[in-house]
Amino acid sequence: MRFRSNMNVVAAGAASFLLALPALAQTTGTLSGQVVDASSQAPVGDAVVIAQSPALQGEQTAVTDTTGSFEITLLPSGTYTLTVQREGFQPFTQQGLQLRLDRTIKVRLPLVPEALKEQAIEIVAQRPSIAVTTTQQGGSVSKEQMNLIPYGRNARTFDAVATSIPGVQPDANGGIAINGSGGPEQNYIIDGVNVSDPAFGTLGTTLIQDFVQEVDIKTGGYQAEYGRATGGIINVVTKSGSNEFHGSVFVNWSPFEATRKQIGALGQAVSSQIKQNYNLDFGAELGGPIIKDKLWFFAGIAPQFVSRNIDRVISTQTANPAGQAVLDSAGNPALTEIARKTYTSTQTSYNLSGKLTYLLNENHSVALAAYGNPTNNTGDYVDSRGFFVSPAVGNEGAFLYNHELGSIDSSLRYSGKLFNKTMLVEATAAYHRQRDNDVPVALDGVSASAVADTPSVSIRGITNILNPLIANDPLTPDYQKSSAVVAACAIQPNGFNPCPVTNYFIGGNGFLGTRTLDRIGGVLKLSNFVELAGHHQFKYGVDASRDTFNQTKTYSGGAALRLLTSGTIQYFRAYGHSDPSRPGQAAVDPADPNRFQDAVVSNITHNTSVAFFVQDTWNVLDRVVLDIGVRGEKQLMYADSKTLDANGNPVQGAGINLTNIMPRIGLIYDFTGRGLSKVYGSYGRFYEYIPLDLADRSLSAEQQIDMRKDPNNCTNPADLRTCAIIPNAFGAGRTFSFTGGAASTPVDPNLQGQYTDEYLGGVQYQVYRDITIGVDYTHK
Known part of the structure; x- marks a missing residue:
């Protein structure tokens, strides 16, 4: 159910000639075109063109040149009315021009001479729908479309909207996939702010659709202005x-989800089933003037709640007389359910959005925006990419802990027109802050601190669910030890295992991290318009950013252990060092008494990037467009001086230093000359922007210590950490294996970036009004 205030929408007029062109900025669009004499079709110079819109502060004006051409730039998306005035002609008004984000509408506006007031002049409407001056592929989705169509299955966020564009679908690794490129290969932008996750490159900030004006998705063929992606650009x-x-209050509720068939791992005694309880969001938004035509505001808040039931099911197999599992009709072991417990996983997000827009004068404006989505997950652990930890992997400690995540972003943008509107200036300063924290919780009478102090143990290979190590684990749920489970799962006299589990986890949560990610960025773009054998739009600019990934990481209980099939205990994951000033937990190594087992590692890494671009869009005779440009990106990835090596000194070693050059070129031909057709081709090179997880793992000299222990020789059999160390486990004189040291992973000085070469081509023809047929080809 949704309640909203009504908004006025002006119907589109008939006397216009519309073309879609590349826009001047990521957050605006452009109105351009030509004013002509309605009787002779001759261009009319010195006509005043006035643009008005509910989305526009005040009005914007332009004066036509000797060819009758005009250009009104830096306009927010919305519904526009153009009014044309010229001495000797009757005024003319064109209504209902829908301007989209990062697009240009080109209109042909006829003026009727005053001398012909009494004569009828027929004006033929032509409304092309083909973007005849760009090779860019993709599309835009407006707020009106979002209000009408329920985009998104699990959450009504803007990334769900993008999947309505051909070639775009959700990516299992987080974010969206575009034409074969995965979620980390896209560039996600909100109000000019890069909100991609600095650590992994996936979507770092989500925002509910009710606070979004428009989503523009570029799936390929985009200009040199855009980069840091080998896939597409998602611009919000x-x-x-x-x-x-204006304002609204709204409620959206998805009260249940039909039961779907779920298939677990074959032959396993423990499986899981996930079913949504409900998906609920509600909120309010308000916008309006502080000073009319001068200072506007918008504010919105919307909590979102997603609740899921996750059933953990214990089943048993039946043996035939030969001691083999009875098979079902599909040839798999037949299972009989004997116990079940339902866990609840709840995600709570608080969507926030606010904006101030100030018009200094017709040529200068600034906008301050802030938004975010602080989020908490409770119950079954869900990572930042939406993956659940299956309850089938082990006892409750393996999957029950909380997760804090979400982001806060802000931007300050300036748009200006200089030198009698012949130069455009766009500047943006932005800040992105993101959190990603694992939080242990109390389980079955075991305190949160005790859970965090319990090592995770993986019992390798196949065992029975009644294995004493499993049954005696304090974090084994009671229903798993019920009389029904004990009776059904006992090893049979012929050796048959009716309740097998593989690589089963007991103990604590395992890996735990506290992560803060920051990005500071700035962009400066300039545009000039030149008449030289046609119309040229020269655009050039620079942008820079500095990402920081600050992570403190540990393993519950100080180590992740494996009980190997050989019967020994492996310290599979345990951080270590050789710094006497922070001894941590001593690892008694006769060969080196200064080697310690440490429970915590803290790393700070940085990604500094500077990019430039130059591009020219050359329109020749309104039939041929040549779009040519080049983009360069410099990326430097390194560890902070506060990141210590194994000896307690600042980590040494080369960073990753990449210089990437990306040419882009496109050619378009309109064989009708009226915007009703397009034959096009383009080539572009796109380089990957490497996220910081690589630096955290490989450029920080991450140190780990490994050893083997005897599970039959423990001072406390319930705590495998107290078991005796097996000497010479790694060869004569090598009781310990110590990896990591004073330097990071070596970096090849000739290392080059990963890139994609993209070739586009196609032909499109508008056969009738809004009906277009075409064939588009993409090769990467």
């Missing part, structure tokens, strides 16, 4: 205020 603009107060 949030809502702004207006000259009238």
Whole structure:
């Protein structure tokens, strides 16, 4: 159920000639075109063109040149009215021009001479729908579409909207996939802020659709202005205020989910089933003027709640007389359920959005925006990419702990027109902050601190669910030790195992991390328009950013252990060092008394990137467009001086230093000359922007210590850490294996970036009104 205030929408007029062009900025669009004499079709110079819109502060004007051409730039997306005035002609008004984000509408506006007031002049409407001056592929989704269509299955966020564009689908690794490129290969932008996860490259900030004005998705063929992606660009603009107060309250509720068939691991005694309880969000938004035509505001808040039931099911197999599992009709071991417990996983997000827009004068404006999505997951652990830890992997400590995540972003943007509107200036300063924290919780009478102090143990190979190590684990749920389970799962006299589990986890949570990610960025873009054998739009600029990944990581109980099939205990994951100033837990190594087992490692790594671009869009005779440009990106990835090596000194070693050059070129031909057709081809090179997880793992001299222990010789059999160390486990004189040291992983000085070469081509033809047929080809 949703309640909203009504908004006025002006119907599109008939006397216009519309073309889609590349826009001047990521957060605006452009109105351009030509004013002509309606009787002779001759261009009309010195005509005043006035643009008005509920989305626009005040009005924007332009004066036509001797060819009748005009250009009104840096306009927010919305519905526009153009009014044309010229001495000797009747005024003309064109309504209902829908301007999209990062697009240009080109209109042909006829003026009727005053001398022909009494004569009828027929104006033929032509409304092309083909973007005849760009090779860019993709599409835009407006707020009106989002209000009408329920995009998103699990959450009504803007990334779900993008999947309505051909070639775009959800990516299992987080974010979205575009034309074969995965979630980490896209560039996610909100109000000019890069909100990609600095550590993994996936989507770092989500935002509910109710606070979004428009989502623009570029799936390929985009200009040199755009980079840091080998896939596509997802560009979002949030809502702004207006000259009238407007607001809404809304509720969206998905109360249940039908049961679906779920298939677990074959032959395993423990399986899981996930079913959504409900998906609920509600909120309010308000926007309007503080000073009409001068200062606008927008504010919105919307909590979201997603609740899921996760059933953990214990089943048993039946043996035939030969001691083999009875098979079902599909040839798999037949299972009979004997116990079940339902766990609840709840995700709570608080969507926030606010914006101030100030118009200094017709040529200068600034906008301050802030938004975010602080989120908490409780119950079954869900990572930052939406993956559940299956309850089938082990006892409750393996999958029950909380997760804090979400982001807060802000941006300050300036747009200006200089030198009699012949130069455009766009500048943005932005900040992105993201958290990603694992939080242990109390389980079955075991305190959160005790859970965090319990090592995770993986029992390798196949065992029975009644294995004493499993049954005696304090974090084994009671229903798993019930009389029904004990009776059904006992090893049979012929040796048959009716309740097998493989690589089963007992003990604590395992890996635990506290992560803070920051990005500071700035962008400066300039544009000039030149008449030289046609119309040229020269655009050039620079942008820079510095990402920081600050992670403190440990393993519950100080180590992740494995009980190997050989019967020994492996310290599979345990951080170590050789710094006497922070001894941690001593690892008694006769060969080196200064080697310690440490429970915590803290790393700080950085990614510094500077990019430039130059591009020219050359329109020749309104039939041929040549789009050519080049982009360069410099990326430097390194460890911070506060990141210590195994000896307690600042880590040494080369960082990753990449210089990437990306040419882009496109050619378009309109064989009708009226915007009703397009034959196009393009080539572009796109380099990957490497996220910081690589630096955290490989450039920080991450140190780990490994040893073997005897499970039959322990001072406390319930705590495998107290078991005796097996000497010479790694060869004569090598009781310990110590990896990591004073330097990071070596970096090849000739290392080059990973890139994708993209070739596009196609032909499109508008056969009738909004009906277009075409064939588009993409090769990467």
